[in-house]
Amino acid sequence: MSEEARSNWPLFEVFLRSKRGLNHVHVGSLHAADATMALHHARDLYTRRNEGVSIWVVKAADITASSPDEKDPFFAPSGDKVYRHPTFYEIPDSVPHI
Amino acid sequence: MGFDTAYESISEESDSGHRWAFGTGFTDPLAGVDTSVPAGVDGADLAAYCLMLGDDALIMSHRLQQWLARAPELEEETALANIALDLLGQARLLLTRAGTADGSRQTEDDYAFGRAEREFRNVRLAEVADADFAGLVARLLVFSTWRLALLVRLQSSADPVLAAVAAQGVKEIAYHRDYAAQWVIRLGDGTDYSRQRMEAGLAAVAPLVAELFAPSATEERLAGVAVIPAQLRAEFDAVIAQVMAEARLDWPEVGWLDTTEGSGGSSPRAGAVGLFGRGGVHTEAMGYLLAEMQSVARAMPGATW
Numbered sequence: 001m002s003e004e005a006r007s008n009w010p011l012f013e014v015f016l017r018s019k020r021g022l023n024h025v026h027v028g029s030l031h032a033a034d035a036t037m038a039l040h041h042a043r044d045l046y047t048r049r050n051e052g053v054s055i056w057v058v059k060a061a062d063i064t065a066s067s068p069d070e071k072d073p074f075f076a077p078s079g080d081k082v083y084r085h086p087t088f089y090e091i092p093d094s095v096p097h098i
Numbered sequence: 099m100g101f102d103t104a105y106e107s108i109s110e111e112s113d114s115g116h117r118w119a120f121g122t123g124f125t126d127p128l129a130g131v132d133t134s135v136p137a138g139v140d141g142a143d144l145a146a147y148c149l150m151l152g153d154d155a156l157i158m159s160h161r162l163q164q165w166l167a168r169a170p171e172l173e174e175e176t177a178l179a180n181i182a183l184d185l186l187g188q189a190r191l192l193l194t195r196a197g198t199a200d201g202s203r204q205t206e207d208d209y210a211f212g213r214a215e216r217e218f219r220n221v222r223l224a225e226v227a228d229a230d231f232a233g234l235v236a237r238l239l240v241f242s243t244w245r246l247a248l249l250v251r252l253q254s255s256a257d258p259v260l261a262a263v264a265a266q267g268v269k270e271i272a273y274h275r276d277y278a279a280q281w282v283i284r285l286g287d288g289t290d291y292s293r294q295r296m297e298a299g300l301a302a303v304a305p306l307v308a309e310l311f312a313p314s315a316t317e318e319r320l321a322g323v324a325v326i327p328a329q330l331r332a333e334f335d336a337v338i339a340q341v342m343a344e345a346r347l348d349w350p351e352v353g354w355l356d357t358t359e360g361s362g363g364s365s366p367r368a369g370a371v372g373l374f375g376r377g378g379v380h381t382e383a384m385g386y387l388l389a390e391m392q393s394v395a396r397a398m399p400g401a402t403w
């Protein structure tokens with residue numbers, strides 16, 4: 001296989017849902033020729049220690065991400081709006097994961 | 099080796115939740131399994147059968163381990179390491195079972211590192227070296243297809259230990275077969291060059307296939323405990339045909355192993371009567387493989403670390 005062909009394998013991002021987790025969590029990335037192979041690679045790389053029951057893979061190129069340059073207009077306005085947080089009442093002990 | 103307690107320390111029950119990211123809920127495949135030899139089963143035969151299946155896994159695992167640091171991609175390397183570890187796990191259980199079944203109390207290490215070439219009972223398919231990655235996936239496809247068919251049937255063995263090992267192994271080997279099939283299809287149905295390499299890989303393993311279904315006296319005597327290899331042929335052929343069709347490849351012509359006296363077999367490497375892996379007769383590759391695999395244990399007998 002030529003070096004060019006190797007470097008052409010696109011990057012995929014891997015998301016796992018563990019037995020106890022509630023959501024799929026980003027665990028890392030890998031290279032694969034297509035989505036099916038990416039799923040296999042994810043199984044081999046990220047579930048070796050019994051971590052997962054469900055895997056998502058998505059091409060890194062397909063993710064639209066916020067840019068560090070836009071950090072202020074994107075995130076700073078929420079910094080002083082403490083009333084948006086549900087912190088003004090007691091959470092019962094029997095309600096986990098909040 | 100702390101093998102027995104390893105499961106307990108990371109089991110669901112003893113985990114307080116703080117290590118959940120590393121996974122929990124591991125299960126010991128032999129938990130609650132009666133390990134005494136069932137009535138009416140000859141212990142020596144059972145041990146011999148465990149050695150056959152255990153050696154297949156051990157030697158195939160070692161060949162896979164030799165791919166580490168040589169695999170074409172990091173991701174493939176981890177996949178091969180996982181497969182090698184699965185097989186090593188099966189080998190450990192089976193070799194340990196051999197030592198208890200015949201009452202010799204030999205350990206898995208005694209069997210793996212203390213035997214000479216003629217005492218190994220693995221099929222020769224497990225021991226041959228791979229010319230390239232296509233050769234490896236061709237061999238892995240044949241090995242996994244055959245072993246999966248075998249283990250599926252072994253789940254109903256009269257020996258509870260063999261049945262438990264098989265039940266665990268079926269899940270593992272099903273993935274190995276899938277992995278190998280995916281690559282055979284990718285390479286076979288890929289470019290002209292990848293197809294050429296894949297065809298060469300299949301041609302290298304095809305002569306070793308007949309041996310997998312050869313009758314052996316041990317299995318005949320262990321009715322209800324062992325699986326008769328000839329019964330696996332139909333499933334094997336069907337699965338291989340399906341993969342070949344998908345990969346648009348032709349399976350090289352391979353005949354049954356001819357066991358008539360002096361025939362020398364139906365293909366150049368089929369072996370003469372009884373003279374193949376199960377009978378302790380191996381290819382040239384086996385000596386080199388064992389020399390490497392046993393070197394540390396032989397240099398430092400009884401060492402622990």
